[in-house]
Amino acid sequence: MLQVERLTKNFGGLAAVSLVDMSVRQGELVGLIGPNGAGKTTFFNLLTGYIKPSEGRVRFEGKDITGRKPHRIASAGIVRSFQQDNVFAEFTVLDNLRLAQHLNSGINFWQTVFSTGGARRREREIRQEAEEILELVGISQLAGTAAGSLPHGHKRMLGIAIALACRPKLLLLDEPLAGMNIAEVDETIALVRRLWENGTTILLIEHNMRAAMSVCQRFCVLNFGRKIAEGTPDEIKNDPEVVKAYLGTGSSVA
Structure with missing residues (x-):
């Protein structure tokens, strides 16, 4: 469904995203993870047309959508939620x-x-x-x-509902659990799982690793803009490069 080839974004002399390859198949629930500053939200912005890549290609359902305007990409079926409460x-x-x-x-x-x-x-x-x-x-x-x-958690759920109202073929969720309490996290993860079970293809950015590991089928891991690993939850938890990246930030992979 989604194929990304050598996707790169440079800001001045800094590569926020560098030569990233990844794919999402129809019906998958994939996690895009990495420490703060890894380039995850920039990657989403590249996929959805909010910024243009310096290099690389984005293909969706076999069509090259690289650099298209956000509304055209949304019309093609890639719809995102945002970290902010956009209501x-x-x-x-x-x-x-x-x-x-x-x-x-x-x-x-x-x-x-x-x-x-x-x-x-x-x-x-x-x-x-x-x-x-x-x-x-x-x-x-x-x-x-x-x-x-609405309380914060319900605003975030409304943001997901608004994205669903646009009939996504591929739903991009950008840190849907940010700022939530434990009950709200459980409720939202149950929602993400329910959407996936109902047939929605999902690419998820999330810092709450325990929650992400409980719901995602596989992961793509970024660090300093580069892809350092890809695999199942068990493979990612035991990958030395991933462990090193997270330990360097004082965070835990699982």
Whole structure:
């Protein structure tokens, strides 16, 4: 599904990502891990068109998407969540999803409010789809709540729901557990596993290694912008280069 070849991004004389090769097959749940500053978020930004590579190629479903605009890459099916809580605080949880669906479908949100006929019928379909996504994510009880009043964990789950509203073929999750308490971590990991079991292909950046090891099928490990290892959870935990990279930061692989 996704093939990355020699992907590189230089900022001045610094290589934030250097000659990285990796792939994600349809139906996989893959972890992209590494110490702070390893280049993981830069790698996501390259995949999704927010920055252009200095070298290398990104292919998705056999098509070269290198350097495309973010909206074109999203339309092709690569959709990401962000580390920040990117929600419309004054809108309800349900309306945040409806807006995402309208942007994804190209239907004007206000047209459905003031017109009749086909647009109204499509709006009913969109609302039903949004309610189904909220049910899947596990926050349907918050549909009428203003997004800005949600606790941090639920805002992050809403961010995932918004990404799902764009109908991803490949879902990129950028540190979905950041800032969560233990209960929220367990709830979100259960959600990620549920999405994967329902057929969503996922590429996950996560610093909580115990949680990532519990859910990912395999990993790609970056350090100082370079890929240093790739393999199953057991292979990664026992890889000397990975252990060295994490021990050098005072962190643990597992």
